[in-house]
């Protein structure tokens with residue numbers, strides 16, 4: 001496993017006459033070799049106030065609010081016999097805009113809007129358990145399964161109300177395919193799965209290792225795909241069989257990271273969990289979370305031409321510097 005990077009320096013003559021030297025690191029993801037650019041110059045983020053009116057106006061039509069969800073949720077006529085799956089506040093139903101053969105939304109909370117430090121472990125745990133229940137009804141065969149979350153508009157969410165999604169497809173997404181074959185190559189050579197090895201290696205190096213929640217290790221990504229990209233690695237490999245203790249450990253880590261984001265002035269984030277289910281021994285379920293530009297009335301989008309066309313992520317923060325800051329929250 002190699003943590004490879006190239007370094008470039010850019011000299012900038014500032015209007016005040018001084019010459020500033022900027023360091024740009026091009027880092028290769030140790031598994032996929034995809035590159036990310038790590039800068040150490042954070043652009044000014046806006047204040048996260050100023051969207052109270054949007055919380056109120058979207059509440060008026062939100063399909064996930066308790067008074068509308070039963071009427072508006074699309075149902076799965078096959079696996080779920082037209083029923084909604086429920087557990088405490090969480091409700092699972094079909095995505096009305098499916099991305100794959102099976103495509104679901106899990107409404108997490110009764111509340112229409114939550115500050116990042118208001119998310120509770122149970123919101124994630126209940127939602128994940130519903131995903132497990134749904135997966136247990138899936139027929140035999142190979143599927144690429146992922147769970148994702150977009151929170152607030154900068155993260156791509158059209159609906160404010162907290163919800164996660166799951167995509168179950170016979171064909172992998174582009175990046176999932178990379179993970180799959182890179183992990184297979186790694187496994188064939190090392191006889192151990194990549195994520196298990198990554199945790200061992202990062203624990204030994206120390207500077208990106210954040211800590212643990214129940215049965216789950218957390219670290220900051222060497223080649224981050226955005227702001228504060230953290231990776232969670234569970235002890236139990238496949239999602240559908242995970243114990244409640246394992247699910248609890250994942251949820252606990254996620255809410256601790258959300259509290260950390262909040263302390264840094266962020267309010268919008270993405271999560272992606274790539275499930276090992278049905279893929280084989282070379283793959284281990286892996287969890288990714290990162291913050292997006294803060295949502296406010298004049299927010300800017302951090303997915304610009306490098307990401308859209310070059311598939312190149314840019315981080316304005318250095319993983320080794322913020323890993324230890326998260327430790328306090330763990």
Ligand SMILES: [Zn+2]
Pocket residue numbers: 059062063064065066111112113161
């Ligand atoms: Zn709502």
